[in-house]
Amino acid sequence: MSARALELAQRRVPFVHARVVRAQAPASARPGDEAIVYGDGTIDGFVGGLCAEGSVRTAALGALNGGGPLLLRVLPAGEAVFPDTPGARVVVNPCLSGGALEIFLEPVLPPPLIEVVGTTPIAEAFVALADVLGYATTRSLPDAPPAEHTGAVIVAGQGRGDAEALRTALDAGVGHIALVASRRRGAALLDELGLTDEERIRVHTPAGLDIGARTAPEVALSILAEVVEAVRARPAPMPERAPVPERPPxxxxxxxxxxxxxxxxxxxxxxxxxxxxxxxxxxxxxxxxxxxx
Structure with a gap:
């Protein structure tokens, strides 16, 4: 199961890892049994019989769609077992033939994917800092289309391929685009590209929040702070991952x-x-x- 989970993480596919942590006879599952629950409700693995699996599926999809990690307690009707635990969700399943289960559900959501264009000191510092925050970064040539589900493009070529990189990112529909340039040079480059008003709004230049940055690492920090703001705080944040399939009814x-x-x-x-x-x-x-x- 760990190999499958690693493969899905590398492909940036959201899923829920379900693991049985406690089981009471005559439940068919045992502690350590595990499964992967996909966004369409498909289950790969074993965490109990058909009735328990249905309860796991419903709870896992809720966890995947913003509910967060969850300890699911599945009990037969009329039984009160396992002491109350903060953060646990209790499901009384009348169809269980007996026994009780505790299953930990952990959503696995790929981190935001950020493309960095350029090999300048600012670009290198940004990649290093993004790694500390757990963000995924890719490096590409200015005219190469961004990878699927790229949430942000940081153009840090400082004059080398900046125009091509901006045009490619805009055409790809990337939500957050940052250009490392002075205010004057950035404005001039956007004028040269003949961008529409809507396109100009999507390009953040000078890149980064105004924190008085001077050195390359400080500038990289300001850019990363702006990306975090785009991911966490704005009304319409940039996409963080491959979209979760529409939740089944x-x-x-x-x-x-x-x-x-x-x-x-x-x-x-x-x-x-x-x-x-x-x-x-x-x-x-x-x-x-x-x-x-």
Whole structure:
């Protein structure tokens, strides 16, 4: 599982790592069992039977869509086991045949990807500082298109390929573009490129926040601070990662009352003009038998 997680991280695919940390017999999962939950609800691995898996899927998608890390406690109906733990979410699953599970759900979201153009001291210092913050950086030639899901482009060639790099970043739709230049040279270059008003707004020059920076590392720090602001504070932040797929819809199982995340494999039944989804085939068959009876 660790190899698969590493591969997904390298491909910048968001996912949730689920690991069983406690299990009570007769639960089928054991401590240490783990799985990967993708943004479309697909689960790769094992963290319990069908009913427990449904609870994990729904909670994991919530964690992936802004909920953050979560300790999920899955209990059978009528049982009160495991003491309360701050930060835990309790799900009572009436379909469990017994036992109880605690599963830690950790969203793995790729860090912001920043492209740096140039080999100047400022460019080198920026890459070093971005690494300290855990941001991913790439280096490219001025006329090379940015990598997919690039959130920001820092143009630090100081006259070498700056125009080409700006034009390429603008055409690629990069949300945050910073040009390392004096205010006068930056304005002149934007005039030469004949940018529209909308395009000019997307280019930040001089790059960085005004912190009185003088040395190359200080300038790099000011640029990185501006990137952090773009990621964390602005109303429309730059994209930080590959987009998470649209969260699948949720429905309530009419038999057991569980909240069910609807995926291609979710047990389903059409009755007249209505459609129903179930946590497992047992609930579906019980509901179908009731319709027949």
């Amino acid at each position: 949720e429905r309530v199982d009419p038999v057991c009352g569980m909240t069910v995340t609807v995926t291609a494999g979710t047990p389903h039944l059409a009755a007249g003009d209505e459609e129903f989804w179930f946590c497992g085939t047992g609930c579906r068959d019980r509901y179908a038998a009731g319709l027949v009876g």
